[in-house]
Amino acid sequence: MNKHIPILDSCTLTDSNQNKILIDHFAAYLKKNSNMVFPHRHSFYHIVVFTQGSGYHTIDFEKFDVTPGQIYFMAPGQIHTWHFSDDVDGYVINFDKGYYESFLLLTDSIDNFSFYNGIAQDGVIQLHSELLQQVTTLSESLYQQVNHTQPVYWDLTKTILLHLLMLVEQSHSKTTTGELSSSYALIKKFQRLIETDFASSRLPSEYASQLNVTPNHLNIVCKEHLGHSAGEEIRNRIVLEAKRLLVVNTLSITEIAYSLAFNDNSYFSKFFKKHTGMTPEEFRKKRAW
Incomplete structure (x- = not known):
């Protein structure tokens, strides 16, 4: 077996790493990175929103079946690989810790999100229809800001990302635990x-x-x-x-x-x-x- 699993940096996945974020439609991302089905880990934070398709995703030796409406959060260091259907689509967001924290100026604040605790099961969430609509709207807004708006207001992109993260955390915490005891x-x-x-x-x-x-x-x-x-x-x-x-x-x-x-x-x-x-x-x- 191949005993060496690469660590992919943000710059591996985007033409320019100066802003430390990548967002793309997932089908396009997979096409551009069709050779990345091998097991690998990231040095950055990784989000995938599935809007259609099927298949499975393996994270830290745990296998998850893909269904529309899922969102996956992966922290740096987790190992994953995948096998998706040809019609899979959604959004992918990669960003590094410096990009996130340069805006909030709160050390380790991103690790306080329940889905970024490094536990594979906690990072796979099924969104209800209303929340999925909100997440896809925010994802598309972020996609347009990063890829098609000139000049790019980077603080705005960070605000959109923070909105997405907090929205999922707020909804997921209520669903799984009620009031946080x-x-x-x-x-x-x-x-x-x-x-x-x-x-x-x-x-x-x-x-x-x-x-x-x-x-x-x-x-x-x-x-x-x-x-x-x-x-x-x-x-x-x-x-x-x-x-x-x-x-x-x-x-x-x-x-x-x-x-x-x-x-x-x-x-x-x-x-x-x-x-x-x-x-x-x-x-x-x-x-x-």
Whole structure:
């Protein structure tokens, strides 16, 4: 298998990267990038709105069937590939963190959106008809501003993008959680901490301390909202990163173990097999996209 999965930058996908955003009709985008069906990851944030077509999209080893009205959000670093029908269409938006934050001047504000937490399932949302209409209208407005309006008012493009993101977040939060409870907010903070600290912090007590709650309370909230313990949530993130590293490049198993703070290659292999049913070598050899 191909063990090296490229990281695509914004400049890979657009003629000019000075403004750090690309938006296109999805059918046209696929035609221009017809060779990109191989597994790859991005250094930028990625949005796809599906208005028609079918097929499937694989994100971080999770397979999602495509239906009209879906919107996909992908954070930098996630691995994906796809197989779409010939009539698939919609919109694609790629932008980097600097483009977004240069407008809001809020560090890491984009990572506060629930769909950009790095969890594949949270980034795939089915929009109801009214919201889909609003999202497609905003997407077309952004497309026209970026590609056909001269001069381009870049602050306006950022405003449109922010409107789209906040509109989906507002609607999705109400649909999935009603009023955002303190326990739900705690889970999201916990997951954001895991995203940055999973390689160095393995114990729920370390995260509980940062969140100003007891380990027991954190565990109860995780079981309530996620169906498993706080420790399992941490381990799941370690396993995901191990899978990414195993298919992304030619690092040895020992190098991957050390990069994930395992002091012993044998312990890493046992840990990985316990959670996946395969050894790292078997996963690397058998992984099929």
